[in-house]
Amino acid sequence: MSETTPLLALPLLAGAQAQKHVTHNEALVRLDAACQLAVLDRTRTAPPVSPLPGDRHIVAAGAGGAFAGHDGEIALYDAGWHFLTPRMGWRAYVGTEACTLLFDGAAWREALALTLSGAAATLRMVEQEVTLAGAFVASTLLIPNRAICLAVASRTVAAVTGATAYEVGISGETAKFGGLLSIAAGASNIGVIGPQAFYADTPLRITALGGSFTGGRVRLVLSYLAFTL
Known part of the structure; x- marks a missing residue:
């Protein structure tokens, strides 16, 4: 008989073993860590x-x-x-x-689904807080090349000044994820789109309406599906 369990390698008590509590406590610590x-x-x-x-x-x-x-x-x-x-x-x-x-048996993977050869589909959500200034701000938050974008959520975390409203989108589609959004602190929006594939790294953009930004902060949350071979 093995001295440990086959999956979690918990130490087993032996017959007539002295200080059984030591082995038992070690097993409990391992179980506590793994569950x-x-x-x-x-x-x-x-x-x-x-x-x-x-x-x-x-x-x-x-x-x-x-x-x-x-x-x-x-x-x-x-x-x-x-x-x-x-x-x-x-x-x-x-x-x-x-x-x-x-x-997956060899490495830790961030994936919804895997194939035996290592291909993976992953749902990812990333966020960034953007400080506003000027006519628009191009975020460093990117929709990655060959990803499928699902949504971009936004929240005004510090009241926006200089503009009367703002849009969240990308170059050429500045209101793709929300238009006429509120400048008041705490205002939020979930800009859901039909799943759309992107074929180049595409930065998110916050565009001022009714004037240029002179202050304020907006948090963006990007949700997308990513794929690896």
């Missing part, structure tokens, strides 16, 4: 300076120090670092990115 898996981040190549009990990270490639040799594993802090090897089909929520990853 409802949520990690703080997936970019660390070294442990944080002041970890807290229960902190979990997906170890990034090329890790060193206490993380050396554990690329892609789940690092758990509990009076020292412990590591869990993910299995195919595991999912993990990444707090710093607000996204869910899928482990």
Whole structure:
């Protein structure tokens, strides 16, 4: 009989074992870490300076120090670092990115669906807060080449000055995701479109109406489907 369980590698009690509580507690700690898996981040190549009990990270490639040799594993802090090897089909929520990853047996992937050869379809949402000035602002938030855009939401997070309203769109279609939008703080809009494919990186644009922008901030949230071969 194996000394650990086949999936989570939880240590098993042996017959007539002394100090059974040590083995039992180790198994509970591992189970606690693996269930409802949520990690703080997936970019660390070294442990944080002041970890807290229960902190979990997906170890990034090329890790060193206490993380050396554990690329892609789940690092758990509990009076020292412990590591869990993910299995195919595991999912993990990444707090710093607000996204869910899928482990395909070789790597963590951000995907709705995968093929055996690694092709993937991914639903992504990205956001940016834009400070307004001038007749329009071209955001650095891009609809990627060969993506299918679904929507762009907007929220006025700081009252807009200089203009009486604004539009959210792209060059040539300045109101594609919303026109005559309110300049009042807290005003919002969800600019849903029929799914549309884009064949070049396309920046979002906020255009002033009734005058040029002299101040204000707007948060944009872009939702799109991305594909990889």
